[in-house]
Amino acid sequence: MAKDNKKQVEQITDMEADFAQWYTDVCKKAELIDYTSVKGMFILRPYGYALWENIQKTLDARFKETGHENVYLPLLIPESLLQKEKDHVEGFAPECAWVTFGGSEPLEERLCIRPTSETLFCEHYANVIRSWRDLPKLYNQWCSVLRWEKTSRPFLRHREFLWQEGHTMHETAQEAIEETERMLHVYADFCENVLAMPVVKGVKTDKEKFSGAEDTYTIECMMHDRKALQSGTSHYFGDGFARAFDITFADKNNKLSYPHQTSWGLSTRIIGGIIMTHGDNNGLIMPPRIAPIQVMVIPIAQHKPGVIEAAGELVSRLTAAGLRTKSDTSDQSPGWKFAEYEMKGVPLRVEIGPKDIEQAQCVLVRRDTGEKEIVSLDKLEERVRETLDAIHHNLFAKAKKNLEEHTFSAYSLEEAKEISQEKGGFIKTMWCGDLACELRMKEEAGMSSRCIPFEQENLGETCPICGRGAKKMIYWGVAY
Amino acid sequence: MAKDNKKQVEQITDMEADFAQWYTDVCKKAELIDYTSVKGMFILRPYGYALWENIQKTLDARFKETGHENVYLPLLIPESLLQKEKDHVEGFAPECAWVTFGGSEPLEERLCIRPTSETLFCEHYANVIRSWRDLPKLYNQWCSVLRWEKTSRPFLRHREFLWQEGHTMHETAQEAIEETERMLHVYADFCENVLAMPVVKGVKTDKEKFSGAEDTYTIECMMHDRKALQSGTSHYFGDGFARAFDITFADKNNKLSYPHQTSWGLSTRIIGGIIMTHGDNNGLIMPPRIAPIQVMVIPIAQHKPGVIEAAGELVSRLTAAGLRTKSDTSDQSPGWKFAEYEMKGVPLRVEIGPKDIEQAQCVLVRRDTGEKEIVSLDKLEERVRETLDAIHHNLFAKAKKNLEEHTFSAYSLEEAKEISQEKGGFIKTMWCGDLACELRMKEEAGMSSRCIPFEQENLGETCPICGRGAKKMIYWGVAY
Numbered sequence: 001m002a003k004d005n006k007k008q009v010e011q012i013t014d015m016e017a018d019f020a021q022w023y024t025d026v027c028k029k030a031e032l033i034d035y036t037s038v039k040g041m042f043i044l045r046p047y048g049y050a051l052w053e054n055i056q057k058t059l060d061a062r063f064k065e066t067g068h069e070n071v072y073l074p075l076l077i078p079e080s081l082l083q084k085e086k087d088h089v090e091g092f093a094p095e096c097a098w099v100t101f102g103g104s105e106p107l108e109e110r111l112c113i114r115p116t117s118e119t120l121f122c123e124h125y126a127n128v129i130r131s132w133r134d135l136p137k138l139y140n141q142w143c144s145v146l147r148w149e150k151t152s153r154p155f156l157r158h159r160e161f162l163w164q165e166g167h168t169m170h171e172t173a174q175e176a177i178e179e180t181e182r183m184l185h186v187y188a189d190f191c192e193n194v195l196a197m198p199v200v201k202g203v204k205t206d207k208e209k210f211s212g213a214e215d216t217y218t219i220e221c222m223m224h225d226r227k228a229l230q231s232g233t234s235h236y237f238g239d240g241f242a243r244a245f246d247i248t249f250a251d252k253n254n255k256l257s258y259p260h261q262t263s264w265g266l267s268t269r270i271i272g273g274i275i276m277t278h279g280d281n282n283g284l285i286m287p288p289r290i291a292p293i294q295v296m297v298i299p300i301a302q303h304k305p306g307v308i309e310a311a312g313e314l315v316s317r318l319t320a321a322g323l324r325t326k327s328d329t330s331d332q333s334p335g336w337k338f339a340e341y342e343m344k345g346v347p348l349r350v351e352i353g354p355k356d357i358e359q360a361q362c363v364l365v366r367r368d369t370g371e372k373e374i375v376s377l378d379k380l381e382e383r384v385r386e387t388l389d390a391i392h393h394n395l396f397a398k399a400k401k402n403l404e405e406h407t408f409s410a411y412s413l414e415e416a417k418e419i420s421q422e423k424g425g426f427i428k429t430m431w432c433g434d435l436a437c438e439l440r441m442k443e444e445a446g447m448s449s450r451c452i453p454f455e456q457e458n459l460g461e462t463c464p465i466c467g468r469g470a471k472k473m474i475y476w477g478v479a480y
Numbered sequence: 481m482a483k484d485n486k487k488q489v490e491q492i493t494d495m496e497a498d499f500a501q502w503y504t505d506v507c508k509k510a511e512l513i514d515y516t517s518v519k520g521m522f523i524l525r526p527y528g529y530a531l532w533e534n535i536q537k538t539l540d541a542r543f544k545e546t547g548h549e550n551v552y553l554p555l556l557i558p559e560s561l562l563q564k565e566k567d568h569v570e571g572f573a574p575e576c577a578w579v580t581f582g583g584s585e586p587l588e589e590r591l592c593i594r595p596t597s598e599t600l601f602c603e604h605y606a607n608v609i610r611s612w613r614d615l616p617k618l619y620n621q622w623c624s625v626l627r628w629e630k631t632s633r634p635f636l637r638h639r640e641f642l643w644q645e646g647h648t649m650h651e652t653a654q655e656a657i658e659e660t661e662r663m664l665h666v667y668a669d670f671c672e673n674v675l676a677m678p679v680v681k682g683v684k685t686d687k688e689k690f691s692g693a694e695d696t697y698t699i700e701c702m703m704h705d706r707k708a709l710q711s712g713t714s715h716y717f718g719d720g721f722a723r724a725f726d727i728t729f730a731d732k733n734n735k736l737s738y739p740h741q742t743s744w745g746l747s748t749r750i751i752g753g754i755i756m757t758h759g760d761n762n763g764l765i766m767p768p769r770i771a772p773i774q775v776m777v778i779p780i781a782q783h784k785p786g787v788i789e790a791a792g793e794l795v796s797r798l799t800a801a802g803l804r805t806k807s808d809t810s811d812q813s814p815g816w817k818f819a820e821y822e823m824k825g826v827p828l829r830v831e832i833g834p835k836d837i838e839q840a841q842c843v844l845v846r847r848d849t850g851e852k853e854i855v856s857l858d859k860l861e862e863r864v865r866e867t868l869d870a871i872h873h874n875l876f877a878k879a880k881k882n883l884e885e886h887t888f889s890a891y892s893l894e895e896a897k898e899i900s901q902e903k904g905g906f907i908k909t910m911w912c913g914d915l916a917c918e919l920r921m922k923e924e925a926g927m928s929s930r931c932i933p934f935e936q937e938n939l940g941e942t943c944p945i946c947g948r949g950a951k952k953m954i955y956w957g958v959a960y
Contacts, residue, residue: 045608103573
């Protein structure tokens with residue numbers, strides 16, 4: 001009998017000792033993910049997928065509120081279609097997985113598994129857009145995409161990952177730019193107000209922008225280890241793809257014009273961001289507004305009469321109040337259960353035992369602070385709701401503090417290098433706008449440009465890398 | 481200026497003259513689907529995808545009510561993994577699309593795009609099932625799968641299609657069989673009470689069952705043209721896959737055992753079924769409980785003061801009542817709008833014009849019968865709800881009548897052939913259980929076995945094909 005028949009709550013690596021190992025331990029032991037026999041491909045287990053479902057549901061409602069409709073386009077792209085836009089194919093072809101056989105027949109033209117779907121959307125738009133009356137087209141797709149990466153890490157870098165990709169077409173450049181900004185703000189608001197992750201909003205440099213885009217807007221988050229995570233991007237394409245795919249429409253003056261295009265995406269990568277923003281040495285901490293289980297009810301001395309029933313009643317009451325609540329009445333000890341749901345990051349634990357039942361009370365225990373509170377049962381729903389809200393705000397404040405305390409201004413390349421090595425975090429400098437300086441920062445200080453933030457500050461008149469005139473303030477960082 | 485700037489409501493082919501052409505006309509002109517440059521792959525346009533979203537939402541809630549959890553497994557299966565279960569690989573390998581290159585590197589082992597995911601689930605189950613405490617595992621996955629079919633038709637046969645696939649593991653054969661039946665009943669109830677499609681429930685013959693299954697249960701629906709559509713299947717695997725993949729668990733006596741397995745799936749094919757069950761010569765008819773738009777409000781003489789506002793108020797009221805309602809205030813004529821939303825099969829139209837406003841009324845027009853009713857505005861929600869319900873019941877009754885009037889008993893092969901040629905529909909006969917007779921029915925009468933229905937009748941003692949002793953009554957039909 002080699003197999004255990006009890007699941008163990010196992011120790012995870014100390015996050016300050018080895019953050020990368022802590023991260024993979026948490027992904028595995030909180031049962032978010034499992035490995036497979038295909039390198040770089042992961043299984044999203046029920047708890048991990050439930051988190052993605054909540055992300056989907058929340059974002060999808062916001063997309064629909066802003067007028068978007070969902071569609072589904074094919075998984076496979078003919079090589080000739082991918083090649084229609086030059087910059088785009090250069091960016092993606094090296095990462096494509098290629099289908100060359102259908103059954104036992106070799107294909108006449110090989111097909112790539114979509115790494116992103118601009119080309120397919122353009123082919124469809126060319127069919128369905130005829131007049132200004134058909135615009136805007138505001139489409140979104142939930143699907144999986146595939147990029148043949150060399151290395152992989154749970155959530156952060158999968159060969160296959162789940163995401164949504166919005167693709168929109170507009171009459172004018174201005175409308176398309178407004179859409180690009182609108183969707184970035186949707187992402188930013190979602191990150192901050194749902195995931196409790198503060199963001200820096202800005203524009204990518206030419207080097208870092210999406211292949212084929214005129215501009216890429218981004219939200220950048222700071223992880224617990226002070227590295228950056230690009231958490232959502234929104235691209236403005238101008239009419240470049242429309243020209244390449246011959247998408248035209250009769251405008252209000254009955255003149256043939258090219259529409260202006262955007263795309264924007266957010267992926268399961270954000271789950272990695274949630275873990276690395278909020279987690280601690282006991283495991284995950286789920287932001288309450290997205291947590292698959294918001295409240296876990298643990299019966300104490302559950303063999304005593306009435307305890308399991310009382311726990312069940314708390315679950316019913318909280319579920320009826322719209323809170324995602326479960327209880328664990330298995331024969332594991334309360335201590336085992338506490339550790340298990342701490343590992344899984346359930347934001348709030350409710351304990352109820354014989355003494356509590358006698359006193360018509362229960363005990364709330366916060367995952368973020370460990371604080372305990374005795375709550376009278378007639379105040380249950382109210383206090384649970386308030387506490388979940390307090391947890392959200394505390395998580396956001398902690399993450400914001402981390403971001404603010406580890407964002408530094410630097411006035412020379414040397415200084416930037418020193419700060420990066422000694423403290424990590426985001427480093428703000430002025431920048432001349434030249435690729436050469438961006439490459440030098442990468443080579444000498446190991447940092448890539450994160451974004452040119454919308455909120456600019458004037459840190460001086462010259463680029464600290466080359467000494468020439470500065471155009472903008474820019475954020476640098478070591479990124480996932 | 482070659483392109484039209486007005487969308488035309490075009491004529492569709494008469495369904496009695498050419499049902500196949502009527503079908504593809506409806507798919508295209510109701511804007512459910514678009515073609516792509518990859519043969520056999522289709523685009524689900526917003527209206528088609530919205531229908532699938534409603535199907536997903538409804539079924540997913542039922543899966544969760546019955547204790548299932550969603551997961552996501554990889555898109556790609558290594559050839560060696562697919563080969564582990566002999567019957568399974570024989571059934572699916574000829575239809576697999578094979579990935580042979582990642583970027584510019586040839587792969588060491590080729591990977592197939594999942595045609596179904598039993599093998600991946602088994603690999604994962606082998607990792608996570610250790611003891612009876614880990615059972616049952618009740619997993620479901622929403623995803624797309626790929627089967628390299630030679631021919632294709634919108635919804636009915638795509639090379640890539642969307643579906644859900646449930647995969648469950650149980651301690652005992654009995655529990656697994658109960659699950660197989662339970663999920664078939666979930667599908668049957670969904671078809672009948674949500675999609676208004678009556679079903680015949682039964683078991684597939686060995687010839688028609690899923691590759692690798694011990695038993696396949698099916699629901700069979702009859703289309704308007706009297707052909708059969710297999711609309712959902714549920715498979716019992718016994719422990720065959722568990723043995724092939726070495727999935728074992730310590731049972732309650734601490735003895736290593738093999739778990740028993742099921743899988744069950746329903747796909748976008750069902751959308752083809754909805755179209756071919758309920759549609760008519762004016763286009764689609766959407767069953768109200770799943771319709772993306774349940775009520776379309778059309779303002780009459782909308783240039784007159786107050787009309788557009790009154791239409792907007794109806795939309796607000798009906799939306800607040802939980803009904804999926806839209807209005808069309810474009811500058812198209814009311815006649816154009818009537819035809820457009822008839823084509824799209826919106827179950828109920830509400831008209832409101834100046835005269836109606838004066839009289840505090842509106843006009844309801846049913847898509848299924850064309851009946852008009854003047855309704856006082858203070859009864860709006862109530863009458864709309866009742867009418868949508870009446871439409872559901874009428875659609876179901878019509879489809880049930882079609883099924884019953886075109887289900888025949890036959891007592892000889894000759895008679896079966898005649899009925900099939902002259903009337904079409906389902907033909908019931910007794911059957912000896914032999915493959916030879918099943919093949920002969922196919923060859924001589926052009927009908928495949930649909931199922932051995934759960935509700936058996938005794939039509940005699942002998943198999944009408946071979947004259948030997950009969951075991952069961954079986955349904956035959958020409959199938960999509």
